[in-house]
Amino acid sequence: MVGNKDDMYEYQEVTNEEGLTLAKEINAIYKRTSAKSQQHGGIDDLFKVLGKKFLNPNFEITSNLTKEELIKREEKKKRSEIKKLHQQQLQKKKKNCC
Numbered sequence: 001m002v003g004n005k006d007d008m009y010e011y012q013e014v015t016n017e018e019g020l021t022l023a024k025e026i027n028a029i030y031k032r033t034s035a036k037s038q039q040h041g042g043i044d045d046l047f048k049v050l051g052k053k054f055l056n057p058n059f060e061i062t063s064n065l066t067k068e069e070l071i072k073r074e075e076k077k078k079r080s081e082i083k084k085l086h087q088q089q090l091q092k093k094k095k096n097c098c
Contacts, residue, residue, distance in 0.1 A: 002046060007034040029053060 023030030035043050052059045
């Protein structure tokens with residue numbers, strides 16, 4: 001699902017939240033863009049995202065996420081990386097022991 005003419009927000013009939021909700025319900029990609037102003041990466045970015053998804057169905061499309069979901073995702077990713085580094089450090093200590 002693509003919302004074009006994002007640069008003409010004063011005429012917007014579908015809110016970003018409505019678009020995201022519908023996209024999640026029908027398991028679709030949701031992207032807002034503007035061919036004129038290249039907002040949100042423009043049409044080129046849209047086709048890049050579609051190509052990545054086509055070539056790799058597991059590719060996560062972050063444009064379907066709300067700001068809150070993006071923040072939670074980044075926090076979870078950071079916690080995972082910290083945990084991984086901590087485990088690597090513990091393994092190094094064990095190797096140096098005895």
